[in-house]
Amino acid sequence: PSIELGPTYPIRNLKTMQDFYKEFDQPLLKKEHTILIDLKCFQSGVIVPHQGTDVWDQHHVKFPHLYPRPPSHHKSHAQPSRWEVTRRALLSLTKGSNSIGDVQTAIMSYNSSNKDKWTFDALYNYGQRLQTMDNNLHLLIPKMAKLALNLPELIKKPIPLLRQQQNQGITMSQQQISCLLANAFFCTFPHRNDTKPGSEYANYPTINFSSLFANKTDPTKLDLKAEKLRAIFHYFNTVTNDEEPAKPDGLVTFERISIPPSKLPNWNTTKVPLRNLHISPEGSIENEGTGMLQVDFASRFIGGGVLGSGLVQEEILFLMSPELIVARLFTEKLADNECLKITGPQMYSYTSGYSKTFSWVCPYDDRTKRDIWKRRYRQVVAIDALDFKNPREQYTKDNIKRELNKAFVGFHGDVKTAIATGNWGCGAFKGDPKLKALIQLMAAAVNGRDMAYFTFGNKELAKEIQTMHEKLTMKKVTVDKLYNWLKDFSAYYAREHHFPKDLYGFISEKIDHKASL
Numbered sequence: 001p002s003i004e005l006g007p008t009y010p011i012r013n014l015k016t017m018q019d020f021y022k023e024f025d026q027p028l029l030k031k032e033h034t035i036l037i038d039l040k041c042f043q044s045g046v047i048v049p050h051q052g053t054d055v056w057d058q059h060h061v062k063f064p065h066l067y068p069r070p071p072s073h074h075k076s077h078a079q080p081s082r083w084e085v086t087r088r089a090l091l092s093l094t095k096g097s098n099s100i101g102d103v104q105t106a107i108m109s110y111n112s113s114n115k116d117k118w119t120f121d122a123l124y125n126y127g128q129r130l131q132t133m134d135n136n137l138h139l140l141i142p143k144m145a146k147l148a149l150n151l152p153e154l155i156k157k158p159i160p161l162l163r164q165q166q167n168q169g170i171t172m173s174q175q176q177i178s179c180l181l182a183n184a185f186f187c188t189f190p191h192r193n194d195t196k197p198g199s200e201y202a203n204y205p206t207i208n209f210s211s212l213f214a215n216k217t218d219p220t221k222l223d224l225k226a227e228k229l230r231a232i233f234h235y236f237n238t239v240t241n242d243e244e245p246a247k248p249d250g251l252v253t254f255e256r257i258s259i260p261p262s263k264l265p266n267w268n269t270t271k272v273p274l275r276n277l278h279i280s281p282e283g284s285i286e287n288e289g290t291g292m293l294q295v296d297f298a299s300r301f302i303g304g305g306v307l308g309s310g311l312v313q314e315e316i317l318f319l320m321s322p323e324l325i326v327a328r329l330f331t332e333k334l335a336d337n338e339c340l341k342i343t344g345p346q347m348y349s350y351t352s353g354y355s356k357t358f359s360w361v362c363p364y365d366d367r368t369k370r371d372i373w374k375r376r377y378r379q380v381v382a383i384d385a386l387d388f389k390n391p392r393e394q395y396t397k398d399n400i401k402r403e404l405n406k407a408f409v410g411f412h413g414d415v416k417t418a419i420a421t422g423n424w425g426c427g428a429f430k431g432d433p434k435l436k437a438l439i440q441l442m443a444a445a446v447n448g449r450d451m452a453y454f455t456f457g458n459k460e461l462a463k464e465i466q467t468m469h470e471k472l473t474m475k476k477v478t479v480d481k482l483y484n485w486l487k488d489f490s491a492y493y494a495r496e497h498h499f500p501k502d503l504y505g506f507i508s509e510k511i512d513h514k515a516s517l
């Protein structure tokens, strides 16, 4: 039987960033906000890096050109510094005619301790497929190497690590991001290859691209990696292109937001009704949700498997918008009460398919309007759902509350754009979309925000969520009430071994019961 959806709240009525342009045009200078460019110059139209002093410590990104020289007693016999080795290797790549073998040799010259660990088979496979694709790698690699070498000139101020339980932001230019990513591509970031527990950066995502070049496990994944590399190389093509269309010349802001437990809502007593919901099986967060607060179905380690073999919502988003990848350089893994918000990233690619069917399609000409800081009216919030190895776990009181709080932190803020989301935590992480939809609606309501929900082709689910939302709003059910029903369901679920009622059946009975009181 065909599933007919009733009329849904019109998407054009949902608030986007342009409705809040005054807030986005506010001065950027704030406490706990590091700005890597000179704002005065920026306002008169030139991008100049903000001056600063060099640091090499545990609070800041360790730049490859600041790698300390090991102490040496015989100056004349001193080994070249690691940066000197890196610089020479990258310089040789700028001199044209670069095979993938040259890239490998360069990268391994300053990463020799990984010579038995790193392989480049995915990169070679990409190279072999080049004939049928956009074959300009020999022109692109020199430009990327030049860009990477520019690091000491382009970034003069230390980049703070965004560590757990700190509210801190960083704003940088798209050019600075491209330079950092070029360094990540050439695997120049020191101390970032060891991810073992207890190592210095064990709590951070990886940033050097070595894992993207390797394909140790599954040969069927080689071609998927090639599609990822197409997206990455297309990005580097755009940012190193001196001709029209102009190189990206705007800014992007990254903010870590931590809300202390004492400031989280008391879900038992929050008497607010649900807000408007636009729901549709068609459309996606990335396209239809542009200008709203777009939810990244994140990993605690921002970007998840984007540099490995992961290829679901978060990874695809990061491939369409590679500027997001730079967050991996400085964002410590997210705690339960934290999120990362990114304002102004650009879209570079159209992609199609999902997971095993993913492919890069063509360039995306991003015409999204910008605020006075030339940040695109695009905002992404990374919130990591719980990974339910056993889906039964998600109905416990503690886990429901954890997810409510996580969504609350993500949706918090003075700017009340609508939330663009979908089945958060319900793919790789095995959540129940019916529960997660309610959780997100409750978190949005407490923050005074409407929602656009895309069910990713699932009509039946769209219909069910829509009907549930209608019942709840018609009967003016408030968040505290719904929270208590979820707790009742949790107890019921723990008690019963067979489930005569699913979550929505259970809540519908509660609503009917409330109506008859």
Ligand code: AR6
Pocket (backbone or CB within 6 Å): 283, 284, 285, 286, 297, 298, 299, 300, 303, 304, 305, 310, 311, 312, 313, 314, 315, 385, 421, 422, 423, 424, 425, 426, 427, 428, 429, 430, 431, 454, 455, 456
């Ligand atoms: N727009 C709307 N809905 C979507 C989209 C989209 N673009 N893409 C997917 N969905 P998943 P998770 C739907 O598995 O469970 C990554 O590795 C679709 O129904 O990406 O939170 C991260 O790094 C899909 O099944 O999110 C984390 O490690 C569902 O959303 C982990 O996966 C969930 O998408 C997060 O897994």
